[in-house]
Amino acid sequence: MQSSRLKRYRHLVGRFDGLLTRTPVITYGLAIPFAVMGTVDARAAFALSVGMMAISLLSTAVGWVLKRMGQGREVYMLVTAVLSSLTLAGLSRLPLGGFQMPVGMLGIYFPLLAVNTLTFFLVTRCDEQKSLPANLAQAARSVLSFAFFVMAVSLFRELLGKGSIFGVKVLSSLQISTVLMPFFGFILVGMLSAFCRQVNRSIRAWCLIKDREEAMDAKTEEVKA
Amino acid sequence: MAGFVKLLMIAFTAAMVENAIFSRALVTRKMLFLKNREEILTFSAVITLMTVISGVICYAADSLLLYPRGVSIYIRSALYVLIMAAVHTAMIVAASRKVGEWYARAKNVLLMAGYNVAVLGTILLCSFNRYNLWERLFYFVGTGVGVTLALVLLDVANQNIAMSRVPRIFRGLPILLLYIGILSLAFYGLIGHPITF
Amino acid sequence: MNLIHSRPPHVRSHESNFSVMGDMVISLVPLYLMAYFFYGSRTLVLGAVSVITYTVLDFLCTFLSSRRVGILDLSPVVTGLLIPLMLPASIGFTPVIAADLFAIGVIKQPFGGLGQNIFNPAAGGVAFAVLTWSDSVFRYPVPIESLGNAAARLVSSPAASLRLGATPNYPFTDIFLGIYPGPMGGTGVLILLACFGYLVIRKTISWRPTAAFLGTAALAAFCFPRITTGRFQSVLYELTSGLLLFGAIFLINDPATSPKSQTTRTIYAAIAGVVAMIFRYLGAYEEGLVFAILLMNAFSLFIDMRYEKIRHRERRALYAEQQTETV
Numbered sequence: 201m202q203s204s205r206l207k208r209y210r211h212l213v214g215r216f217d218g219l220l221t222r223t224p225v226i227t228y229g230l231a232i233p234f235a236v237m238g239t240v241d242a243r244a245a246f247a248l249s250v251g252m253m254a255i256s257l258l259s260t261a262v263g264w265v266l267k268r269m270g271q272g273r274e275v276y277m278l279v280t281a282v283l284s285s286l287t288l289a290g291l292s293r294l295p296l297g298g299f300q301m302p303v304g305m306l307g308i309y310f311p312l313l314a315v316n317t318l319t320f321f322l323v324t325r326c327d328e329q330k331s332l333p334a335n336l337a338q339a340a341r342s343v344l345s346f347a348f349f350v351m352a353v354s355l356f357r358e359l360l361g362k363g364s365i366f367g368v369k370v371l372s373s374l375q376i377s378t379v380l381m382p383f384f385g386f387i388l389v390g391m392l393s394a395f396c397r398q399v400n401r402s403i404r405a406w407c408l409i410k411d412r413e414e415a416m417d418a419k420t421e422e423v424k425a
Numbered sequence: 426m427a428g429f430v431k432l433l434m435i436a437f438t439a440a441m442v443e444n445a446i447f448s449r450a451l452v453t454r455k456m457l458f459l460k461n462r463e464e465i466l467t468f469s470a471v472i473t474l475m476t477v478i479s480g481v482i483c484y485a486a487d488s489l490l491l492y493p494r495g496v497s498i499y500i501r502s503a504l505y506v507l508i509m510a511a512v513h514t515a516m517i518v519a520a521s522r523k524v525g526e527w528y529a530r531a532k533n534v535l536l537m538a539g540y541n542v543a544v545l546g547t548i549l550l551c552s553f554n555r556y557n558l559w560e561r562l563f564y565f566v567g568t569g570v571g572v573t574l575a576l577v578l579l580d581v582a583n584q585n586i587a588m589s590r591v592p593r594i595f596r597g598l599p600i601l602l603l604y605i606g607i608l609s610l611a612f613y614g615l616i617g618h619p620i621t622f
Numbered sequence: 623m624n625l626i627h628s629r630p631p632h633v634r635s636h637e638s639n640f641s642v643m644g645d646m647v648i649s650l651v652p653l654y655l656m657a658y659f660f661y662g663s664r665t666l667v668l669g670a671v672s673v674i675t676y677t678v679l680d681f682l683c684t685f686l687s688s689r690r691v692g693i694l695d696l697s698p699v700v701t702g703l704l705i706p707l708m709l710p711a712s713i714g715f716t717p718v719i720a721a722d723l724f725a726i727g728v729i730k731q732p733f734g735g736l737g738q739n740i741f742n743p744a745a746g747g748v749a750f751a752v753l754t755w756s757d758s759v760f761r762y763p764v765p766i767e768s769l770g771n772a773a774a775r776l777v778s779s780p781a782a783s784l785r786l787g788a789t790p791n792y793p794f795t796d797i798f799l800g801i802y803p804g805p806m807g808g809t810g811v812l813i814l815l816a817c818f819g820y821l822v823i824r825k826t827i828s829w830r831p832t833a834a835f836l837g838t839a840a841l842a843a844f845c846f847p848r849i850t851t852g853r854f855q856s857v858l859y860e861l862t863s864g865l866l867l868f869g870a871i872f873l874i875n876d877p878a879t880s881p882k883s884q885t886t887r888t889i890y891a892a893i894a895g896v897v898a899m900i901f902r903y904l905g906a907y908e909e910g911l912v913f914a915i916l917l918m919n920a921f922s923l924f925i926d927m928r929y930e931k932i933r934h935r936e937r938r939a940l941y942a943e944q945q946t947e948t949v
Contacts, residue, residue, distance in 0.1 A: 230454060277540055282507055286503050289500045293497075311503075312546055315540045317455075378753050383607070383610040387606035387607075390600070390601075390603040391599070394594045395594075581924045582920065585740045591734050592687050592731075607916060610916065614905050614907060615905045
């Protein structure tokens, strides 16, 4: 029988499925190139997040339609890749002042979003039995989780590696170039993944311990009575 | 002779110095957890074939159409994805007709190897650097060799990790990412400078 | 029946982790004495700081992961002593502490701690220090001249000269006695060979892997000399500059990260010699040994398993032959 505190915790995080639990980068290991190489600058991470959101929502919508038409995986992956690349080409031409520069900073990693595994995963997981808004909400949650992750990692790496935040110099003395190297990205993502797992396990262990204590207290009260 | 040595250095750079997986992180989840030798060989063969065939067609498109018109890299990328999709579809159709039994087993791997960041990334890098046809061919083959080597190393990594008593929170993805990070650190000893992308 | 479950190798000798690591500590002491003689007391302080940091971090991580903390476990002491010996005597305390942190936090503990690590923590920590502080790691104080002031005059080592194709300008006696700039523990050929002899006599390590490593490195230096003054001079300078000799003795023979049997360890060491020279010749840094060691560590199990397969096939063939003979 599941204890109530644990149940409440599971129910709470379950409501944020994709955002807090079963997150794309940490749990499933999706979009690794972008989490490792695209997080050397916060502006680049922002551009990645915007691009990922645009193509994921569009691809989920089109994938949902194709699945309802009974099309197979080959078809919707092909359509996803082509549509995503066209969307990214359009996004790169956005006249928004601060957007073109981080897109240029990302080099090949912005156009590479067209074949990223997160979008393919969202389209594959898209359930044609559910409504379109429900599927879009699930996709949005996953991409928001990706966005939080890359923004947090990029702020950390930019601060330590360049001493700036969003290109604005804040620490002139601190510039550890190792932080901007690919190997540090891999190690950071791996460590964060382990850290999040530890946090989850600790909270669940705490809930279990507290529930057992309450159950023991309740039994003692019963016996006394 | 000097030209051939230069081409060999390009291939060596693509395979070892700027390895697609360890130096550029062009890796997907599927590539991290390939199950057996057949999957590794299929994956690397498909990636190499896709890169070479799509890459040659993309070069033709670049030199005849795109470079003369000064088209931006993002629109060129859209065209490359279309070419990749066409080549991949042709590959799937040919495989399902000629080697149906193998295709049924390898379908999953084929799909993920076709629409792969390593393939598109390699084509985009050559396009960025404006390599000519021979340079691109050597770069593509070098990348194929590098990806094969990396996938073998990842298989060895999974075996190594299986023999260690890894703490529970690190099991699975985190420890493999740490392992790749350490190997990436070792490969950085060859490069020594940040690579442009 | 009391069945003990343990990972191979299944050792049935008087050896224990304490005795093996104890011998390693004893063999590292003369290197610190040599460094003290050349560069002053700063070398001892660096060693002490590294050992204390590494040991405390190791015990803390072991305690936090609910494993038993072994008081007699000297392996953190050995790694703590190894790291500063691969760096110049003028290095600051930050690189040493950072190398220790990286070695414990990334290389050793996430893989399971003592004996479970796949990569050599000392090599990993120094590799991290090389990448982060590449200016200070390859600038060395002049021996004896820098007594009392380790950062007085920093020069480049013979390895840097070799990289530029120039013959180092040190007489053979100086090289033998270690009176030339280089890593704290990497210079004195005589003392290093004495430490090696001690470990071989105590049967802590075998001479074969070290000989194989140096053999293939010497062959590479002989066949592809970087200097124009002769192949034998190339072999001499390549083997005595940088960390090649030090690595051949202390890093190649690490029991946790190298293959398990004598033959496979020798094969591994021979390949490592070639890879180390490739990193030296083609790599970005004058000394690429630590990167080569990390790369080879990934293949230890692979070499063991391949060799076992070949042996298994040979044994089966022999068994089949014997069966046909009896029939």
